[in-house]
Amino acid sequence: MSTQGSNPCLSAHQPKYGEAMKYEIRRIEIWPVIKIVFILSLFLGFLIGLLYGGLFLMIDAFSQVAAESGFDELNTFGGGFVIFIIIAFTFGLSFIYTLGAVIFVVLYNLLAGSIGGLRFEIATIDDRQKELTPVG
Structure with missing residues (x-):
């Protein structure tokens, strides 16, 4: 049983070896972007x-040190303030x-739907060409 007919990606035109493949990003899902950006932003x-x-x-x-020398103009920050800063930066x-x-993804989806998305052209590299090309 062939699975090639059941998957539209597999049944599409398969380029020959060395021929360029063209892809277009037409839509970006919002929920996966939210998850990834939120987790990376928490870390950052x-x-x-x-x-x-x-x-x-x-x-x-x-x-x-300045207060001991008689200069009391600097404010002191307690440990609670430092913990607040860490939490505020993390979640803020x-x-x-x-x-x-989210705003970027929504704008991209609107623009890609009306004027087209980002297009990529990907080509395979001939292994023989890599072997014949001198390095350095």
């Missing part, structure tokens, strides 16, 4: 939050980046 936001939290801890250390950036990705 956590790293940025740690960076800013460490920065505020260093500022706090300098302000304590995740929300903002996910919202931006």
Whole structure:
């Protein structure tokens, strides 16, 4: 039993070896983009939050040294503020980046439906050509 007729992707024109294949991205699913962007943004936001939290801890250390020398103009940041910064960056950036990705996907789907999507041309590389091409 052949599975070639049941799958429209397999039953389409199969290019010959070395012939270019053309693809077009007509639509992007929103839900997978939301999941991927949110998870990556959580990680990125956590790293940025740690960076800013460490920065505020260093500022706090300098302000304590300055306070001992009589200069009380610097504000001190407590540990609760640093934890708040880490959480705020983690979830704030995740929300903002996910919202931006959703807006981009919706705009892309609207434009791709009316004027066409991104087109790619992919060609196979002849193995014999790779062997004959000198390196360096």
